[in-house]
Amino acid sequence: TRTPVNVTITGAAGQIGYALLFRIASGHLLGADVPVNLRLLEIPQGLKAAEGTAMELVDCAFPLLRDITITDKPAEAFDGANVALLVGARPRTAGMERGDLLQANGGIFGPQGKAINEHAADDIKVLVVGNPANTNALIAQRNAPDVPAERFTAMTRLDHNRAVGQLSLKTGALVSDIKRVTIWGNHSATQYPDIFQAEIAGKPAFEAIGSDQAWLENDFVPTVAKRGAAIIEARGASSAASAANAAIDHVYTWVNGTAEGDWTSMGVVSDGSYGVPAGLISSFPVTTKDGEFSIVQGLEISDFSRGRINASVQELTEERDAVQELGLI
Numbered sequence: 001t002r003t004p005v006n007v008t009i010t011g012a013a014g015q016i017g018y019a020l021l022f023r024i025a026s027g028h029l030l031g032a033d034v035p036v037n038l039r040l041l042e043i044p045q046g047l048k049a050a051e052g053t054a055m056e057l058v059d060c061a062f063p064l065l066r067d068i069t070i071t072d073k074p075a076e077a078f079d080g081a082n083v084a085l086l087v088g089a090r091p092r093t094a095g096m097e098r099g100d101l102l103q104a105n106g107g108i109f110g111p112q113g114k115a116i117n118e119h120a121a122d123d124i125k126v127l128v129v130g131n132p133a134n135t136n137a138l139i140a141q142r143n144a145p146d147v148p149a150e151r152f153t154a155m156t157r158l159d160h161n162r163a164v165g166q167l168s169l170k171t172g173a174l175v176s177d178i179k180r181v182t183i184w185g186n187h188s189a190t191q192y193p194d195i196f197q198a199e200i201a202g203k204p205a206f207e208a209i210g211s212d213q214a215w216l217e218n219d220f221v222p223t224v225a226k227r228g229a230a231i232i233e234a235r236g237a238s239s240a241a242s243a244a245n246a247a248i249d250h251v252y253t254w255v256n257g258t259a260e261g262d263w264t265s266m267g268v269v270s271d272g273s274y275g276v277p278a279g280l281i282s283s284f285p286v287t288t289k290d291g292e293f294s295i296v297q298g299l300e301i302s303d304f305s306r307g308r309i310n311a312s313v314q315e316l317t318e319e320r321d322a323v324q325e326l327g328l329i
């Protein structure tokens with residue numbers, strides 16, 4: 001039998017945590033034959049709720065679930081971690097400036113990065129979900145100098161899946177027939193969902209949407225980029241099950257590989273590809289194989305796409321400069 005994989009989840013008592021833990025324990029994160037130990041990190045106020053969720057996990061009698069640890073100490077939560085899902089973050093509240101938001105999150109992701117650096121397993125893979133995800137991932141990564149930078153990733157898979165969902169609605173094509181969609185840049189309203197490399201049921205995606213540039217610019221791009229706000233408006237709470245699903249997809253794809261002829265979108269440390277300044281954590285088209293990803297090279301970027309990518313990367317640069325000024329990285 002296989003040795004269990006240690007999976008750390010921060011913010012485990014939150015709404016994404018609640019949608020995430022049961023699927024991890026039932027084998028959707030890593031595979032149906034991989035046992036897992038869960039390490040739940042919460043702040044003191046969240047411990048009791050995390051314990052309640054752990055009781056329910058026991059009540060599911062999942063064959064793959066080995067043990068569950070619940071703690072408010074990062075050193076304990078990340079001890080021997082193979083996979084870490086950093087979900088807990090400080091949300092923006094009314095009247096909060098960007099600097100305050102980054103400062104508060106620096107106080108979370110800096111210490112967590114340090115704890116990962118000191119305590120995680122050598123093969124640690126980190127996914128940051130908590131917003132601002134790209135910059136929180138950058139803060140954690142810079143605080144973990146002994147861990148290879150490419151092990152720190154930020155989640156844009158929800159945006160990717162949202163784009164695929166919208167294309168399926170528009171064209172009537174099956175989700176499984178939609179390939180090579182890309183999210184570029186920041187997980188924010190400036191992100192750019194790019195269909196110019198994509199294929200829908202064997203045709204270029206742009207053709208499949210009736211070469212409708214107006215729909216693309218005025219409907220598709222803003223719908224994907226502002227979907228989070230639309231969900232809050234409709235549901236009265238932010239995306240939780242879809243966010244948890246995307247986190248599962250992100251890690252599953254990272255570990256188990258992308259399909260031949262397809263790719264996914266991940267926020268990863270730039271190597272300077274496509275003019276994105278090296279070191280920024282920005283979303284790119286990536287293929288994955290044997291637990292490693294590579295940024296897809298050599299794509300032709302139109303002027304339209306270039307403008308959109310640059311605008312989102314500019315925002316990431318400003319966020320990085322702000323956390324640098326605050327001494328967080």
Ligand code: NAI
Pocket residue numbers: 010011012013014015016017041042043045046087088089090091108128129130131132133155156158159187238239240243
């Ligand atoms: P939530 O507020 O329901 O849960 C957050 C949990 O994190 C709470 O239980 C809180 O006690 C805990 N927490 C706070 N600070 C912590 C710390 N230092 N260590 C451990 N736990 C801590 O929030 P929800 O809905 O689960 O969302 C979590 C984050 O995910 C938010 O930042 C949200 O903006 C982000 N998000 C990101 C998405 C993406 O696509 N990248 C999509 C949807 C949400």
